[in-house]
Amino acid sequence: MITGAASGLGLADAKLLVAEGALVIMTDIDIANGEARAKEFGATFIQQDVSDEASWSELMKVIKRKFGRLDGLVNNAGIAPIANIEDLDTETWRKVLSIHLDGTFFGCQAAIKLMKENGGGSIVNMSSTAALVGIGPYLAYSAAKGGIRSMTKSIAIHCRQNKLNIRCNSVHPGSINTPMVHHALKTLMGKDIMAQEDPEQTRLELGIGEPDDVAYMVAYLISDEAKHINGTEMVIDNGDTVI
Numbered sequence: 001m002i003t004g005a006a007s008g009l010g011l012a013d014a015k016l017l018v019a020e021g022a023l024v025i026m027t028d029i030d031i032a033n034g035e036a037r038a039k040e041f042g043a044t045f046i047q048q049d050v051s052d053e054a055s056w057s058e059l060m061k062v063i064k065r066k067f068g069r070l071d072g073l074v075n076n077a078g079i080a081p082i083a084n085i086e087d088l089d090t091e092t093w094r095k096v097l098s099i100h101l102d103g104t105f106f107g108c109q110a111a112i113k114l115m116k117e118n119g120g121g122s123i124v125n126m127s128s129t130a131a132l133v134g135i136g137p138y139l140a141y142s143a144a145k146g147g148i149r150s151m152t153k154s155i156a157i158h159c160r161q162n163k164l165n166i167r168c169n170s171v172h173p174g175s176i177n178t179p180m181v182h183h184a185l186k187t188l189m190g191k192d193i194m195a196q197e198d199p200e201q202t203r204l205e206l207g208i209g210e211p212d213d214v215a216y217m218v219a220y221l222i223s224d225e226a227k228h229i230n231g232t233e234m235v236i237d238n239g240d241t242v243i
């Protein structure tokens with residue numbers, strides 16, 4: 001199951017996992033795109049707002065009834081409003097935390113309950129390099145992604161100590177070519193990547209990765225090939241945070 005899968009990174013994860021032979025459930029608040037994309041490559045779409053706690057128990061019931069088990073969850077849904085410490089309002093702060101932190105918490109809790117019934121599973125939580133370095137214009141987003149990073153480690157160690165055979169890892173992309181980053185480039189740099197004569201060349205010049213760069217990592221972490229990888233943070237930024 002992948003949340004926020006109607007667009008960007010979640011969509012790329014869904015496509016790749018279907019190609020790898022997984023039965024994929026995509027969820028999103030965006031019904032039109034979610035349904036259309038899922039139909040294109042043979043996934044199942046279910047409408048969900050990840051910050052709605054009740055939606056999680058409903059979804060787990062549907063998954064159990066339709067598929068019998070849940071092997072993997074990617075907590076990917078997110079928003080990234082641009083606001084720094086001086087101009088962020090409380091409503092936006094709470095909204096960001098509710099989607100990223102509440103959503104990931106609800107998702108992990110619900111998935112672990114079901115995964116325990118089928119003897120194990122793998123959870124991937126979408127964090128960001130914003131959890132590792134300071135990013136001025138993304139105050140709430142950075143706080144949420146930092147929370148996801150440490151929540152992931154606490155879940156991983158709990159599952160290991162209780163022999164649940166459930167792994168939990170976080171993924172930390174830098175800038176990746178999705179609508180979220182297009183909006184950021186436009187707002188912060190006045191650069192409309194999609195309006196460029198050669199968007200691919202512009203992407204390369206700006207050092208922006210592709211959604212598949214993240215999807216391959218997600219597919220690996222979900223798979224049994226990553227059976228010894230737990231509680232770790234996978235950075236996908238072509239060295240941005242090393243410099």
Ligand SMILES: NC(=O)c1ccc[n+]([C@@H]2O[C@H](COP(=O)([O-])OP(=O)(O)OC[C@H]3O[C@@H](n4cnc5c(N)ncnc54)[C@H](O)[C@@H]3O)[C@@H](O)[C@H]2O)c1
Nearest residue numbers: 004007008009028029049050076077078128175176178180
């Ligand atoms: N693109 C990047 O460079 C980048 C870098 C680091 C981390 N991320 C993270 O990756 C994830 C995906 O981002 P993206 O770039 O693909 O963005 P995107 O805007 O293309 O996709 C986000 C999706 O989440 C959905 N969504 C928003 N609120 C939701 C909610 N309450 N419930 C369910 N779905 C909801 C949106 O409808 C959208 O389909 C986010 O968590 C983002 O923070 C992205």
